[in-house]
Amino acid sequence: MSAWQEGRRSDAEPCREQDIGLFEITNRDGRARLGRLHTKHGILETPALLPVINPNIRTIEPREMWDRYGISALITNSYIIWKHDNLKQQAIRDGVHSLIDYPGVIMTDSGTFQSYIYGDVEVGVEEIVEFQNSIGVDIATMLDVFTRPDMSESEVKSAVMETAERAAISIQTAKDTMLNGPIQGGVFKDLRILSAKKMAKHDFSIHPIGGIVPIMEKHMYKDYVKIMLSTLPYLPPNRPVHMFGCGHPMLFPMSIALGADLFDSAAYALFAKDGRLLTPWGTEKLAELVDWPITMPCVAYTSPNEVRGLDSEEQVKILARYNLEVTLTELARCKQAVRDGTIWRLAERRSHQHPALREAFLWITTSPNKAGLSVVDLEELAMTDRAAARERDNTRGSWENSWDWIVSAQESPKKGGVSWGGDDTYFRPHIVEARRQLTSRWKTPEPKGNGSDDVLILHGRPGPWRERCSDLMTRLTHHAEGMEVMIMTPLGLIPYSMEDLNPFSHVSGPSWIWRRKPDLPWIRRELERFELGDRRIILCDLEGDGIQARCMNTLVEAGVLKAINDENASDIPLDTEGRSIAIDKVRRRHVSDKMTVLLNVEHSLARELLQDATFVINRQGRIKNAISSSGKHIASPRLTDGGISLTTDGAIELHSHRRRKIPTGFDTTQAWNFIGEGPAWVVVDDDAEPFVRKGRNVFHGFVLAADPWITPGRTCLIVNQKGELLGHGLSNCCSEEFAVFKKGIAIKTRDGLREAN
Numbered sequence: 001m002s003a004w005q006e007g008r009r010s011d012a013e014p015c016r017e018q019d020i021g022l023f024e025i026t027n028r029d030g031r032a033r034l035g036r037l038h039t040k041h042g043i044l045e046t047p048a049l050l051p052v053i054n055p056n057i058r059t060i061e062p063r064e065m066w067d068r069y070g071i072s073a074l075i076t077n078s079y080i081i082w083k084h085d086n087l088k089q090q091a092i093r094d095g096v097h098s099l100i101d102y103p104g105v106i107m108t109d110s111g112t113f114q115s116y117i118y119g120d121v122e123v124g125v126e127e128i129v130e131f132q133n134s135i136g137v138d139i140a141t142m143l144d145v146f147t148r149p150d151m152s153e154s155e156v157k158s159a160v161m162e163t164a165e166r167a168a169i170s171i172q173t174a175k176d177t178m179l180n181g182p183i184q185g186g187v188f189k190d191l192r193i194l195s196a197k198k199m200a201k202h203d204f205s206i207h208p209i210g211g212i213v214p215i216m217e218k219h220m221y222k223d224y225v226k227i228m229l230s231t232l233p234y235l236p237p238n239r240p241v242h243m244f245g246c247g248h249p250m251l252f253p254m255s256i257a258l259g260a261d262l263f264d265s266a267a268y269a270l271f272a273k274d275g276r277l278l279t280p281w282g283t284e285k286l287a288e289l290v291d292w293p294i295t296m297p298c299v300a301y302t303s304p305n306e307v308r309g310l311d312s313e314e315q316v317k318i319l320a321r322y323n324l325e326v327t328l329t330e331l332a333r334c335k336q337a338v339r340d341g342t343i344w345r346l347a348e349r350r351s352h353q354h355p356a357l358r359e360a361f362l363w364i365t366t367s368p369n370k371a372g373l374s375v376v377d378l379e380e381l382a383m384t385d386r387a388a389a390r391e392r393d394n395t396r397g398s399w400e401n402s403w404d405w406i407v408s409a410q411e412s413p414k415k416g417g418v419s420w421g422g423d424d425t426y427f428r429p430h431i432v433e434a435r436r437q438l439t440s441r442w443k444t445p446e447p448k449g450n451g452s453d454d455v456l457i458l459h460g461r462p463g464p465w466r467e468r469c470s471d472l473m474t475r476l477t478h479h480a481e482g483m484e485v486m487i488m489t490p491l492g493l494i495p496y497s498m499e500d501l502n503p504f505s506h507v508s509g510p511s512w513i514w515r516r517k518p519d520l521p522w523i524r525r526e527l528e529r530f531e532l533g534d535r536r537i538i539l540c541d542l543e544g545d546g547i548q549a550r551c552m553n554t555l556v557e558a559g560v561l562k563a564i565n566d567e568n569a570s571d572i573p574l575d576t577e578g579r580s581i582a583i584d585k586v587r588r589r590h591v592s593d594k595m596t597v598l599l600n601v602e603h604s605l606a607r608e609l610l611q612d613a614t615f616v617i618n619r620q621g622r623i624k625n626a627i628s629s630s631g632k633h634i635a636s637p638r639l640t641d642g643g644i645s646l647t648t649d650g651a652i653e654l655h656s657h658r659r660r661k662i663p664t665g666f667d668t669t670q671a672w673n674f675i676g677e678g679p680a681w682v683v684v685d686d687d688a689e690p691f692v693r694k695g696r697n698v699f700h701g702f703v704l705a706a707d708p709w710i711t712p713g714r715t716c717l718i719v720n721q722k723g724e725l726l727g728h729g730l731s732n733c734c735s736e737e738f739a740v741f742k743k744g745i746a747i748k749t750r751d752g753l754r755e756a757n
């Protein structure tokens with residue numbers, strides 16, 4: 001009988017020698033990531049929860065965690081083993097895996113937490129790392145100095161400095177054992193940054209965020225997220241981040257959305273001892289339950305009442321299992337949300353579970369009022385939670401970079417609809433990024449100055465708008481070419497040429513979100529973001545039938561279509577030739593605007609490339625391919641998300657228009673400073689060239705340089721060191737990530753160029 005049939009899982013296989021310690025990303029959603037950490041006891045898939053095992057008291061056997069729960073890593077305490085002679089001798093003799101009977105990844109802590117609880121520990125800095133090494137742990141922890149939230153700034157600073165001073169000798173002592181380099185700093189932003197910068201310089205494998213247990217115990221979740229946001233942007237992105245002592249499932253979605261990879265939990269056992277159950281929305285007392293908050297496999301055939309009747313040891317065992325099962329389920333839910341691109345939405349939902357969590361969430365999303373970044377001007381939110389949150393925190397402005405760090409990693413457009421979640425919707429980072437991209441890159445053509453340079457705002461209905469408005473657009477293009485047509489969506493105004501763009505066109509929610517009365521000052525501010533602030537505004541409600549007639553009447557009333565008399569308004573004359581010229585103009589605009597916004601092509605260049613373009617149209621009348629005047633298929637609008645896919649001929653064309661020098665290195669300056677520079681370039685080394693030319697993906701370790709504006713999910717051009725085009729593809733990461741990752745796919749190549757051109 002196989003191990004699997006017996007209910008056993010086979011033991012972990014060691015990873016390849018050269019991979020040990022490496023971390024790779026397999027999926028991402030903004031700063032949230034799914035990864036694989038390579039160790040001597042197999043691959044640890046992240047995000048992961050490492051249950052805490054006390055070698056003296058085992059509520060659930062480690063072997064059962066491996067076999068039954070599929071847990072690939074756990075954490076135990078080397079200091080406890082070191083202190084108890086019987087454990088110590090056995091660990092030295094047989095190794096830690098045999099001591100606790102566990103075949104997976106074992107991480108050990110160093111005794112720092114005991115020093116926080118009991119005041120001091122008698123073990124030395126090198127001694128404890130040496131010991132962890134000698135008992136064969138997979139991931140050891142150096143002896144850091146714990147920082148409590150009640151410590152003064154100078155006390156915390158000396159703890160940070162002392163921890164940093166111990167780093168070099170700890171790394172040296174660990175030899176080839178992977179080592180945790182904890183970040184301290186209490187609740188002081190600058191000291192967290194200092195700690196992150198100092199620890200990042202050493203060759204640690206993982207960075208735990210330390211000193212957060214008392215913060216979580218006191219429900220200081222706003223401080224918890226501030227600690228994350230002040231630390232993570234300064235850590236090398238190729239090292240997993242571990243939230244030390246965080247094991248409550250309620251915190252998982254938000255922590256993962258902000259970039260956490262590892263958690264450890266004594267909570268499953270501690271809460272069980274206390275007769276309490278963990279749930280994704282908080283904690284419940286067994287004493288008060290008639291039904292289980294969630295049915296879990298371990299309690300499927302029993303009731304809270306029956307469990308209350310068990311002796312206390314049995315009761316703790318069953319509650320510990322319950323807590324572990326709930327925790328693992330929430331973690332699995334988070335992982336799926338990362339794959340689906342909905343982790344922020346999950347964090348947003350969970351934020352309502354606890355007032356302190358909600359406060360933390362509102363604090364993160366109270367984005368600094370940087371022009372063009374927030375959808376709703378904060379001034380307008382005077383009565384809302386966010387305005388209140390901002391008022392109470394006058395340091396918010398100094399966190400602008402952290403918010404940008406989250407926003408800049410978002411993929412846009414992405415697949416899938418936006419489900420309306422009230423005001424929170426505006427502050428979802430991928431929506432903020434979509435708006436930033438649109439308003440910073442889109443440009444209106446030079447005004448015609450023929451009296452038709454107004455803006456027509458279509459409002460009152462959800463999309464797709466093309467079905468109802470395409471004839472209207474054709475006629476307007478013919479009769480009033482300088483007029484911009486914008487659509488009012490619940491996420492802000494969008495140009496008509498972007499009418500199918502995700503997320504704007506994919507919002508599902510109550511019908512009133514589309515029926516909001518247009519507010520002129522708001523529209524004016526929106527238009528200013530598009531540099532259309534000085535245009536005359538004409539409003540047209542799309543509700544009901546006869547849209548075209550109504551629009552035309554509105555335009556006639558506004559005096560835009562002077563040539564048309566009222567009777568003819570709904571049916572502006574347009575001969576066949578005029579119609580086909582106008583239809584082509586609308587199509588050209590559609591593709592050129594998308595190239596400008598989504599491929600970062602300078603708007604006049606995009607228009608020039610499409611000057612005499614022709615289009616292949618599908619059965620629904622939508623553009624399938626854009627063909628340049630020289631007969632080359634250069635791009636294809638995507639029907640799923642309203643994006644645009646570059647073709648190889650399109651890549652060659654855009655490559656030939658590059659004005660900038662070849663990038664050297666990895667600049668981390670914010671992406672939005674490089675408007676109109678085209679798709680980012682990625683320079684790969686000579687070994688990768690033949691593979692890219694064959695259309696193979698680019699792996700980390702082969703990228704030598706990248707443009708600063710490269711971000712996940714965006715089209716990029718792959719070049720060699722001479723700047724010759726090798727292929728094009730979609731990036732998996734930001735510039736600073738290319739610089740440090742050694743494993744995993746860096747760019748998904750769409751196509752390679754067989755020969756040098």
Ligand code: GUN
Pocket residue numbers: 109110111112113141142144146147182209210211212213244245
């Ligand atoms: N466990 C919980 N918090 C900490 C911490 O700050 N440092 C270490 N080493 N272990 C911890």
